[in-house]
Amino acid sequence: MSTNTRIFCKSLLILLISAAILVGTIQTAQAAEITTATPNKEVYLAGQTGYISTSIYNDQNENISVTELSATVEYYYADGTVYMQKFFTNSELPVEIQPGQTETFRIPISLPTNIAPGFIDLNIEARTNIYVPIIDRWLNSDRPTYETSLYVESPYKQFYEDSQEQLHDTEQMLSIEETNNQNLRNATTILMITTLTFAGIAALLLFMLKKNAPITQPQ
Numbered sequence: 524m525s526t527n528t529r530i531f532c533k534s535l536l537i538l539l540i541s542a543a544i545l546v547g548t549i550q551t552a553q554a555a556e557i558t559t560a561t562p563n564k565e566v567y568l569a570g571q572t573g574y575i576s577t578s579i580y581n582d583q584n585e586n587i588s589v590t591e592l593s594a595t596v597e598y599y600y601a602d603g604t605v606y607m608q609k610f611f612t613n614s615e616l617p618v619e620i621q622p623g624q625t626e627t628f629r630i631p632i633s634l635p636t637n638i639a640p641g642f643i644d645l646n647i648e649a650r651t652n653i654y655v656p657i658i659d660r661w662l663n664s665d666r667p668t669y670e671t672s673l674y675v676e677s678p679y680k681q682f683y684e685d686s687q688e689q690l691h692d693t694e695q696m697l698s699i700e701e702t703n704n705q706n707l708r709n710a711t712t713i714l715m716i717t718t719l720t721f722a723g724i725a726a727l728l729l730f731m732l733k734k735n736a737p738i739t740q741p742q
Contacts, residue, residue: 555587556580557669558625560594560647562632566676570636574629575671577612579649581620587664588617591650594630598675599639606635617652640677646670 560577567573575594581587592612599605612628620626630647646668653664 555589555620555649555651555665555667556582557647557649557667560645560669560671562671562673564673566674567634568676569634569638569640572631572633573673574631575610575645575647576627577630577647577649577669578625578627579620579651579667580625581622583653584622585656586619586621586654588619588652588654588661589626589628589649590617590652591648592616592628592630593648594632595646595648596632596643598634598643599641600635601637601639603639634675638675640675642672642674644670644672 556579558578558580560575562575563573577592579589592614594610595607596610597605597607610630610632612630614628618626647670648666648668650666651664652661654661
């Protein structure tokens with residue numbers, strides 16, 4: 524093998540090793556960060572739907588694209604059975620994010636009707652690609668995660684609150700009805716007093732008219 528050939532092979536080997544190191548570095552770079560993941564309600568009830576508002580920040584000098592965004596939840600049914608479910612964003616992916624910019628997504632969730640009450644942990648995970656201008660390609664990048672939780676209220680508490688609200692409404696209706704009845708009784712009493720007063724005045728006037736009337740002398 525000639526000297527030039529050896530030099531060329533050595534240079535090519537160095538170039539391939541450098542490229543592999545570059546690609547490996549890019550593939551493990553922290554290209555994205557999930558900054559927030561917030562449920563749209565403070566309290567959920569069994570069977571309700573909602574969404575997790577999730578913000579992803581691009582902390583790199585090149586564009587990244589979000590290729591997948593999900594929320595994995597492990598919850599208990601009322602009978603104690605453990606169930607794991609994965610919800611995905613309703614945004615059309617992939618979505619590109621420019622350097623230093625943040626994009627917010629929604630991940631719809633739907634709770635089962637027989638879910639056990641209490642706090643539920645959700646694991647938010649994104650899959651991203653990063654654009655590498657030197658090779659004009661998108662490469663797989665990191666998969667940032669974020670932990671959040673939501674609270675499911677007991678249906679018995681809701682039933683109690685609904686019962687209390689119905690009781691309050693009934694008491695208000697009875698109070699209004701009692702007020703109306705009292706007003707009717709007052710109006711009836713006033714009408715009776717007014718009628719008796721006018722009747723008394725009329726009788727008094729009639730008596731006075733009869734008393735002051737001239738007496739006709741017999742012929």
